[in-house]
Amino acid sequence: DAGVIQSPRHEVTEMGQEVTLRCKPISGHDYLFWYRQTMMRGLELLIYFNNNVPIDDSGMPEDRFSAKMPNASFSTLKIQPSEPRDSAVYFCASSFSSGTVIDYGYTFGSGTRLTVV
Amino acid sequence: KNQVEQSPQSLIILEGKNCTLQCNYTVSPFSNLRWYKQDTGRGPVSLTIMTFSENTKSNGRYTATLDADTKQSSLHITASQLSDSASYICVVSAGRGSTLGRLYFGRGTQLTVWP
Numbered sequence: 488d489a490g491v492i493q494s495p496r497h498e499v500t501e502m503g504q505e506v507t508l509r510c511k512p513i514s515g516h517d518y519l520f521w522y523r524q525t526m527m528r529g530l531e532l533l534i535y536f537n538n539n540v541p542i543d544d545s546g547m548p549e550d551r552f553s554a555k556m557p558n559a560s561f562s563t564l565k566i567q568p569s570e571p572r573d574s575a576v577y578f579c580a581s582s583f584s585s586g587t588v589i590d591y592g593y594t595f596g597s598g599t600r601l602t603v604v
Numbered sequence: 605k606n607q608v609e610q611s612p613q614s615l616i617i618l619e620g621k622n623c624t625l626q627c628n629y630t631v632s633p634f635s636n637l638r639w640y641k642q643d644t645g646r647g648p649v650s651l652t653i654m655t656f657s658e659n660t661k662s663n664g665r666y667t668a669t670l671d672a673d674t675k676q677s678s679l680h681i682t683a684s685q686l687s688d689s690a691s692y693i694c695v696v697s698a699g700r701g702s703t704l705g706r707l708y709f710g711r712g713t714q715l716t717v718w719p
Binding site: 491529530531532545580593595596597 | 646647648695709711
């Protein structure tokens with residue numbers, strides 16, 4: 488299995504531009520998570536999906552951020568318009584549910600390093 | 605307030621030595637606790653996951669313990685290697701039953717192993 492695949496690995500964009508981050512979860516996983524990591528705040532959960540449906544988006548910082556999961560094998564995180572404070576590493580992770588512990592096989596992608604100048 | 609605190613913030617040890625990292629949490633209701641290893645420039649990789657009824661779990665040279673009464677966990681690394689140099693993150697999941705609860709992250713312990 489190729490694991491969780493994220494693209495691009497690095498993104499540099501100008502303030503005000505739209506940025507789209509992409510994620511392909513592990514086949515068969517029914518949960519998908521988007522995280523943001525900064526030196527100041529560490530890892531933060533932004534939003535997660537179960538069976539392509541957004542379950543909890545309470546971590547999304549503001550309306551400039553949106554996430555979609557049109558099918559079981561693809562998700563996007565969009566920032567529009569981007570701001571310098573959005574600069575961070577964005578991780579996608581996926582897992583599957585089994586019994587009462589619903590997040591087995593929790594696997595992170597390699598992340599997208601976003602720099603907004 | 606639900607929080608996860610890790611200590612120390614950073615640690616330097618010599619290759620071959622053992623070390624123990626600490627995680628204290630105030631998350632309730634408790635569902636599970638995991639330890640992740642994150643190499644520089646990479647995504648976190650799961651080392652262990654423990655539910656309420658488990659008090660120890662090993663993964664090679666890594667052994668995690670959990671005391672649900674005192675809400676403390678530790679990660680013990682035996683016979684450290686240079687490749688153990690990484691950030692170790694404690695994550696606690698809140699929730700009940702089959703419902704995925706909110707995840708609470710520690711800030712991590714940065715471990716450096718010197719030759």
